[in-house]
Amino acid sequence: MNPSLTVETISVAYGPRRILDDVSIAPCAPGASIALIGPNAAGKSTLLKAIAGLVPVQRGSIRLGDTRLTAMKSEARARLVRFVPQAYATSARLTVFEILLVARMCGVGGRPTREDLAAVGKALARCALEHLSDRCVAELSGGQQQLVALAQALTRPAPVLLLDEPTSALDIRNQLEAFAILKRVAAEDGAIVIAAVHDLNLAARHADRVLLLGAGRLIADGPPDALLVSDACAQVYGVGLASGRTSRGSLALEAYLPTA
Numbered sequence: 001m002n003p004s005l006t007v008e009t010i011s012v013a014y015g016p017r018r019i020l021d022d023v024s025i026a027p028c029a030p031g032a033s034i035a036l037i038g039p040n041a042a043g044k045s046t047l048l049k050a051i052a053g054l055v056p057v058q059r060g061s062i063r064l065g066d067t068r069l070t071a072m073k074s075e076a077r078a079r080l081v082r083f084v085p086q087a088y089a090t091s092a093r094l095t096v097f098e099i100l101l102v103a104r105m106c107g108v109g110g111r112p113t114r115e116d117l118a119a120v121g122k123a124l125a126r127c128a129l130e131h132l133s134d135r136c137v138a139e140l141s142g143g144q145q146q147l148v149a150l151a152q153a154l155t156r157p158a159p160v161l162l163l164d165e166p167t168s169a170l171d172i173r174n175q176l177e178a179f180a181i182l183k184r185v186a187a188e189d190g191a192i193v194i195a196a197v198h199d200l201n202l203a204a205r206h207a208d209r210v211l212l213l214g215a216g217r218l219i220a221d222g223p224p225d226a227l228l229v230s231d232a233c234a235q236v237y238g239v240g241l242a243s244g245r246t247s248r249g250s251l252a253l254e255a256y257l258p259t260a
């Protein structure tokens with residue numbers, strides 16, 4: 001079984017500006033699908049990057065089981081933690097298949113084996129991208145590129161998968177597909193999946209656990225049904241939140257300006 005991920009009182013600054021302040025996250029169990037929410041500039045991307053080792057942590061530590069990620073070299077750490085950034089940028093004239101193969105072979109070298117090709121095929125299939133396999137990535141739509149970024153991360157499964165607003169460019173069907181893929185990755189691979197999201201209804205429907213970040217601090221951590229309807233959640237966003245149930249029984253939230 002994969003180990004749990006724990007964040008212990010980390011602080012992160014960009015220059016003199018402290019962005020994350022003593023953030024601790026209780027163990028995230030393998031198989032968990034976690035939504036990281038909070039207003040713009042709350043520090044969600046910074047927290048994901050800190051876990052991935054892409055920004056330095058000034059204080060505190062991040063552990064995967066007994067392994068201190070914060071003490072690891074970046075290459076070894078990248079094998080344990082995959083990070084899918086918010087913006088996908090490539091100018092390379094590579095096809096979807098080629099760019100997935102590059103992701104698979106990153107840090108490995110040598111010629112791709114049959115296993116490597118199978119892993120790329122599986123990532124394409126998991127993200128339903130087979131029909132785009134021979135298309136040049138740079139010529140795809142923003143939403144298609146976002147799915148390619150997810151598929152890249154799946155070419156070499158890791159115990160921790162972090163995604164920064166993975167559905168921001170996706171239509172409603174693909175949003176649902178993407179979260180279904182993430183749920184399967186958590187359940188089938190035993191991965192810990194943490195996705196920063198702005199859409200609270202997506203968080204309500206797809207996450208087992210929600211982390212609420214506000215001004216660089218962890219404000220709340222709990223199951224979506226309790227956390228998303230809490231006063232703390234509305235206060236952090238500076239909105240009112242009306243809640244109810246859809247005809248399918250899911251929690252539904254409507255945000256409104258307090259003056260409205």
Ligand SMILES: Nc1ncnc2c1ncn2[C@@H]1O[C@H](COP(=O)(O)OP(=O)(O)OP(=O)(O)O)[C@@H](O)[C@H]1O
Pocket residue numbers: 014019038039040041042043044045046047
């Ligand atoms: N490279 C950087 N250098 C300096 N400041 C930065 C840098 N990246 C982010 N920041 C600052 O850190 C704060 C948190 O940014 P971050 O991107 O982590 O927030 P976020 O919660 O992901 O926001 P959003 O929802 O708008 O994407 C912001 O005030 C931002 O201006």
